[in-house]
Amino acid sequence: MGVTKEDVEAAITSALSPSHLVVTDTSGGCGASYEIEVVSEKFEGKRLLERHRMVNTALSPHMAEIHAVSIKKALAPAQASPAPAPAPAGARRR
Template identity: 65%
Template sequence: MGGVSKASVEATLTTKLQPVHLDVVDTSGGCGASFDIQVVSAAFEGKRLLERHRLVNAALSEEMKEIHALSIRKALTPQQWKEQQAPANVPQQQPSEPQKNITATG
């Protein structure tokens, strides 16, 4: 057994969870024993974090026989992902200077 590949983890999660965003990082140095993932899927709608993690683990049930460590960094719904991405795209507004009231005397 040669471990699990990043590509096989990506393929399995893509097939079973149909994510709109998926990031899989092999943190084992290439031996396929440890992965760090972010997954955004509509399958997570209405589910608590623990239920989402269980869905990911169930999707990877065969791969988990050879994976020693799986870190699920993010398991978000598409709406949550969109909300997290939005602030990064909005430029910071500069504070406006207070208006000065100028009155003419005369």
């Protein structure tokens, strides 16, 4: 049996204490390929490459059985918050 989605979620949760985590098995159920979106305070002040390394380190016990990992998002909470919408052109401020 390969690595399960729950195994991946548990490994990332244990290492990074994410406020948001989405793990998608893209292998058709065999556990060989995953897409990951993660938001963690532990990413604060880290560059993208460092964040990806942190995710890969969290998954290192399972990497021998995983064929591919695609980290779609690895964000600090401030980066994950939506930016305020700009005022429409011609709108008056009060």
